[in-house]
Amino acid sequence: MSIKESxxxxxxxxxxGGAGVGRADGLVIFVPFTAxxxxxxxxxxxRRKKFARGRLLGILEPSPQRTEPLCRYFGRCGGCSYQHIAYRHQLNIKQAQVKEAFLKIGKVPEPPVEKVIASPCAYAYRGKAELHTAKTRKGFHLGFMDTSGGRLVDIERCEIMEESINQQISExxxxERFEQSGSDLTFWSNPQGRAGDAVVRTVKSREFLVPRSGFFQANLYLTDAMVDEVCRLAGLEKRASILDACCGSGLFSIxxxxxxxxxxxxxxxxxxxxxxxxxxxRNGIxxxxxxxxxxxxxxxxxAERQDAVDLILLDPPRAGLDPKTLTAICKVKCPDxxxxxxxxxxxxxxxxxxxxxxxxLASLQPLDMFSQTEHIETVGWLRRK
Incomplete structure (x- = not known):
């Protein structure tokens, strides 16, 4: 099986990662936008030694899991991977992927993975968008990178964004409100909710101020459930001390x-x-x-001072924890x-x-914070032996 062969x-x-898996001539082949x-x-x-990547030419027999994508840019824009798959099947796929990651990478023999908590809104759920700009012979383009990551897809709207973001994109x-070609534009939902240089987000009826350049959970309708899961794991019994690592603007801390x-x-x-x-x-904490x-x-x-802590909450970026942090966690010997x-x-x-x-690893709860995409949020609970 060689390159350009069909x-x-x-x-x-x-x-x-979102690609469908097939096999031919003893080779595993990954094909995006299949089901x-x-x-x-x-x-x-x-072509690699143990696998290959393929480009979809056509569907001869469609899977019963298929559905019609809502977005006109699907297949070109690199943002979404699963719009062609019915939402209930997306959830099953993501649960299986989490299990496989902890089996193969985590070496957990029986990963305690729960069913994925679905997003109440499978579309129009994101409260923040970061778009790229480019100046071309046809004028300014505004959008996301394509599936190769090498070209900008000029978009008029994004179906997973809350509608007020699409209104801002249109405006x-x-x-042509671009500072310069190649710059990024950030849009938050409901911009009238800003206070000074902050964005206002509401979780479980509490308001949070977030810097425009800062991080906050993107799913407007599932963050409440994620907070509930973290609080459930923390338990009802009051602890002497809790450390909220990578706390951002204090969402979990509050x-x-x-x-x-x-x-x-x-x-x-x-x-x-x-x-x-x-x-x-503001919240009386x-x-x-x-x-x-x-x-x-x-x-x-x-660890050096032998300070005790009863619970550490970890919420790092996608890259995970660095070796220094992992080593220190083990030396601190926190029970949970x-x-x-x-x-x-x-x-x-x-x-x-x-x-x-x-x-x-005592439990692992996936939440579909990123519907229609390859990404998935998980909340894990670990107890010291």
Missing amino acids: CRLNITSVAF AGDVADVEIVE ARSQ FLAQSAERLTGVEIHEKSVQYARENAE QNAKFICADIGDVLSGM LIYVSCNPATQARDVKYLNECGYV
Whole structure:
């Protein structure tokens, strides 16, 4: 099987990352925009020793899992991978992918993966968009990168964005409101809710101020459920101390403060720390303090001083935890960890390390914070043996 060669595949599953999986001549072939049950004609575009990647030429027999994509740019834009698959099947696919990641990467023999909590809205759920700009001979383009990551797809609207974001995209396009070619534009939903340089987000009837340049959970309709899951794992019994690592603007801290005598939030982004302190004050939280620092440095210092902590909440970026942070966590010997992740692969890698240091994965709850895309959020609970 060589590059540019064509073959006919029976697609048997969908791999982590969103591509359908088929086999030909003993070779595993990954084909984007296919579904389990498809019979497809495919052209080989990349060949490796153990696998190949293919380009979909056509569907001969469509899978019963298929549905009509809502977005006119689907298949070209690199944002969504699953719009051609009915939503209930997307959830099953993601649950299986999380299990496989913890089996193969995490080396967990029987991953305790629960059913995926669905997003109440499978479309129009995102509260933030970051679009790229480019100046071309035909004028300014505004959109997302294509499936190759090399070209900009000029878009008029995005179907997974909350509608007020699409209105802002339309306004920006009509005014060509771009600082310069190649710059990014960030849009938040309901822009009239801003206070100064902050964006206002509401979770479980509580308002949070978030810096425009900062991070906040993107799904407007599922964040409440994620907070509920974190609080459930933290338990009803009050703990002496909780450490909220990578706390952002204090989302989890505000809700976990009631479960601790004292809570410390650590965040590297200075503006987010400023708003975390303000959010705590606005919500009447008096037992929390927030530190602008690297979480690895903070945990390493705690280990050296032999400071005790009863619960650590971890919510790192997609890259997961760095070796310094993992080493420090193991030295601190905290009895309970809650690990929130938007990347099951790096989370599974980190869980493998933590397991070797004496932690056991007790539960793993996926939440579909990123419907129609290849991404999935997971909340893991680890207990020290």
